[in-house]
Amino acid sequence: MRLIKSLQQILLILLVFVPAGAIAGAEVLTLEIDGDAEIDIRIFRAEGDTLLLGFACDEGQGIAEQSTAESLAEDGVEVWMPDMLGGYMLPKTRSSIQSIPSEGLYGVMDKAMQSGKKVYLIASGPETELVLRVASEWEARHDGAAGLAGVVLLFPRLNDGKPEPGKEPVYVEAVGKTREVPLLVLEGERTPNRWGVKHLTAALAQGGSHVHAKLIPDVRGYFFKREDANMPEEVVTTQLAGLIKASLFFLGRTDR
């Protein structure tokens, strides 16, 4: 009984005093942006030549994001997860995403580029607007993709307002602005948005980027964040790192 109590105390001490980064095997880099923001970036270091910058905006605190990042790092893909919302002191709501300044996104991306690795961007849901925005900004300032190897859009939610039945969707401004960087759309097969993938793909390609789209069988949107995940979703979640790695490989082979 005494032993159990001691173990409980040790666990409690560990939980309270050991920083999350230490448990996660990640380091935190703080990046100052023009005196406007201090952005913490959780970095899962790896030796390989590939860097995945995930604009999860909350340092990847969502379900499965950390384990996926760790798994990717073990496979040689360095993962960076900035806390854009915290950096600009914005509330964790969908409407905050559009308030994140492009300058901050660009600053984080520029820092990632300084690593000398091939940089890929990834985001899911409405946050995909951010990676499109920063990718087009990067292309505009560098007259081309210049080291930006590709963008993965997981379950992109890029409608400007609610979709209207019988009318073509209207997208946020960032859609169709990228010129060179290849884009890959991944959508769950069991989501109503799968029916809009073809239209979205065409809209994304309007700026010149090659756009590919793949449906992930048997899963719903945000499957890796779901607390009510079913069996196929749990299986795909455990293989999410492999899916992302395959996506990066695919994008790396795409002609520009």
Place this chain on the structure above:
Amino acid sequence: MKKMLILLLVLFTMPATAGLKPYEGEGPTPPLTLTDIQGTMHDLAAYQGKVVLVQFWATYCAPCRKEMPSMNRLIEKMGNTPFVILAVNMGETQEEVEAFVEEVGPEFPILMDPDGESIGAWQVFAAPSNFVVGADGKIHYTLFGGVEWDDDELVAQLKELANE
């Protein structure tokens, strides 16, 4: 101040109702000819003279699942008004839809569209997407998202359309 607080309280505790939006699409009503889950063929054109609620839905769409019982109650509230619901499933298998029908018990035809052909023709990009076709065969209203279909305001709008 007190009145303002009461007003805010009332606003925030009211059940969410979204009205039907006038249809802004162009061109004639797309064709809709599909078999239902029992294998009976339904042609939208054959329902001319009745108001038809055409809904595109899927079993994995949470708002679709939630609102379906209210569609049964809507039929009841419409009474003798010439009105039907055609609920088009978006590309799922017979087994998946049958399991859902057994659980929820919709009292209207569930049409199967395994290849999603009608989805493209009707310009549906998300679910639930609803179209209200008048007795004249034209689309009059649309509505995106889940609602309580037996809401008095919606019932009144549908009845008014039937009387036009």
